[in-house]
Amino acid sequence: MLLKHFFFLFSVINYLNAFIPARIIDFLIEKADGSLKDQFGEVSHSYTHEEIIRQGVIRSTVKxxxxxxxxxxxxxxLSQIEKYFNLRALYKLIYNRTFCKTDLDEIIFKDLQPSVASVDFDSDTKDMPYAHFDANTFRESNLRVMNMTKKVLESIRSRKFERAREISGKVLHTIQDFYSHSNWIEMGNHDKINKAIGTVAFDKFKFASKSDNITCVANCTIKEIKCNKMISTMISLLKNLRKTNINCPIKYFKCKGNIVTNDRLVTGYYVDQKLPDGTSASKPADSLMCSHGGLLDSDSFRPVQGGINKDTGYYLFSPHAHLHQTAAKLAIKHTEYFFDQIRAEIGDDDFSKFVRIIMQDLIELIQKNLVFY
Known part of the structure; x- marks a missing residue:
């Protein structure tokens, strides 16, 4: 049974190039052996895209x-905004109702969270660098954000609110990945979001490109996990899913100070990514460019070895796991900023419809036979 759990875990991760579902990882590790957390290099709780979008939209709603x-x-x-994350408690405070149904909870669960996660599974976007700010495709990724934000606003003005929420989740995935995939934080921006994302002003930044011969150095420590029978079998199964360099013992990188071009924005290359026209977006073989890194990024074992992603609090998946918390907090702030900007564009009335900031009294609904127990 445990082997099935682990096979499921790595099958899921096989498709991911972003904030990884850490609750699944934690559950499976604890089921097998709690000590694996140390072996996998855990340094902090890991945030998912779903958690990030929930916190961001609630913060904007409280505002x-x-x-x-x-x-x-x-x-x-607003300085203690986290205490309002329980939406029922918040709505009880605002509407003075003990029993209430919050539509915002529903749209987060049914619309925003599935949409933000879908970018890692949709065949059109899971391996497309523009959807993840990968492979130094800064201008292309930013253009995607600009175009999709425009579609969000158009959908709202056309009263297609559900469609607007779906697009919002997808564009926010790309925005959130900027903080975990680029060197924005390593450039010293630990508390500052990049408000130029999604605007023409973003093009004023300096970006790394293929003309840069080196963006990273191999300033990484290689860690090893000894394989028992279960992990060895898991690796054999995983190799049938995807081309990978995973062998026993499992090796992964713990990197600090490996980015050498912090005078400009840099992102990593992830194995097997392709541009929309089908052209490979793999790491150039004749230069020392940064890799995305992590267990399933086989390119991270090519020069220059290592990686820079901050998707999780585990070094097994994220060579810069020590910066994951910072990346997640900036992603939450930018998600809040995104919804704030949408509200500024469309006004409070349409914003309340967009995120369905309404309360329904459960007792009244029961009396009207609209809710059944």
């Missing part, structure tokens, strides 16, 4: 409530 004149008496404390 919306705090700026409504008729709710000013509540004095919502």
């Amino acid at each position: 919306y409530f705090s700026e409504q004149k008729d709710l000013a008496y509540l004095k919502l404390n």
